[in-house]
Amino acid sequence: MTIAENMDRVRQNIADACARANRRLDEVTLVAVSKTHPAESVVEAAAAGAQHFGENRVEESEIKIPRVHEQVHTPVTWHMIGHIQSRKAKDVAELFQFVHSVDSLKLAARLSAARVEMGQPLDILLEINVSGEEAKDGFHAAHWDRDGQIHDALWNDVQQILALPGLHVRGLMTMAPIVEDIEMARPVFASLAALRAELAESFHHPLPDLSMGMTDDYPVAIEEGSTMVRIGRAIFGERTLQQ
Numbered sequence: 542m543t544i545a546e547n548m549d550r551v552r553q554n555i556a557d558a559c560a561r562a563n564r565r566l567d568e569v570t571l572v573a574v575s576k577t578h579p580a581e582s583v584v585e586a587a588a589a590g591a592q593h594f595g596e597n598r599v600e601e602s603e604i605k606i607p608r609v610h611e612q613v614h615t616p617v618t619w620h621m622i623g624h625i626q627s628r629k630a631k632d633v634a635e636l637f638q639f640v641h642s643v644d645s646l647k648l649a650a651r652l653s654a655a656r657v658e659m660g661q662p663l664d665i666l667l668e669i670n671v672s673g674e675e676a677k678d679g680f681h682a683a684h685w686d687r688d689g690q691i692h693d694a695l696w697n698d699v700q701q702i703l704a705l706p707g708l709h710v711r712g713l714m715t716m717a718p719i720v721e722d723i724e725m726a727r728p729v730f731a732s733l734a735a736l737r738a739e740l741a742e743s744f745h746h747p748l749p750d751l752s753m754g755m756t757d758d759y760p761v762a763i764e765e766g767s768t769m770v771r772i773g774r775a776i777f778g779e780r781t782l783q784q
């Protein structure tokens with residue numbers, strides 16, 4: 542299968558999921574996750590119509606992004622989806638237009654400071670750990686609707702991040718646990734959607750985006766309200782490096 546054929550199949554699956562959920566196709570942005578794949582693969586995907594690309598490492602992106610722009614002259618938006626060390630915040634603010642993986646107040650403050658200096662706010666999402674898995678990045682939010690401590694800590698962080706001048710907080714991102722049956726991911730996606738609604742109401746702040754859904758679970762994520770699906774393997778094939 543070529544990247545173009547894979548893109549067609551993914552787009553068809555997205556359209557089918559939108560139809561099942563009575564949603565418009567233009568509500569869902571496809572972010573092609575090109576991490577570990579060479580610039581040439583990105584160029585191929587761009588030729589097949591991809592406009593949004595997701596990367597998870599600064600070092601790799603510093604090399605790949607300029608290479609892509611030597612060959613692709615249509616608009617491309619770069620999305621940072623991986624864990625960011627605070628000392629890399631400035632590089633991320635310069636390389637990427639959209640950051641899905643803001644997982645601490647400290648990181649948010651550094652990204653904001655970098656973008657204040659650049660004079661251009663950065664679109665971000667708050668990465669939320671709704672499933673409560675210990676090893677996972679993201680703001681802790683397991684049982685946020687029942688656990689007062691978790692709720693208050695999260696609300697406090699979100700309030701401070703919303704006040705940062707260099708960021709546009711566009712919504713929330715999560716990764717569902719790896720499960721055998723994709724139906725088991727559905728409650729995680731539904732919980733993120735409910736949290737988004739609750740935060741938007743509490744802070745009177747629109748949070749239009751929900752970044753959820755990957756190769757193994759994006760149809761269910763779309764049914765639960767995803768506006769950004771991050772898809773790697775279904776477009777570019779298996780990754781050889783462990784990521």
Ligand SMILES: *Cc1c(COP(=O)(O)O)cnc(C)c1O
Nearest residue numbers: 574622755756757771772773774
């Ligand atoms: C790698 C990655 C993806 C894409 O995963 P696939 O299973 O290849 O679709 C999506 N989101 C994040 C945060 C990732 O690190």
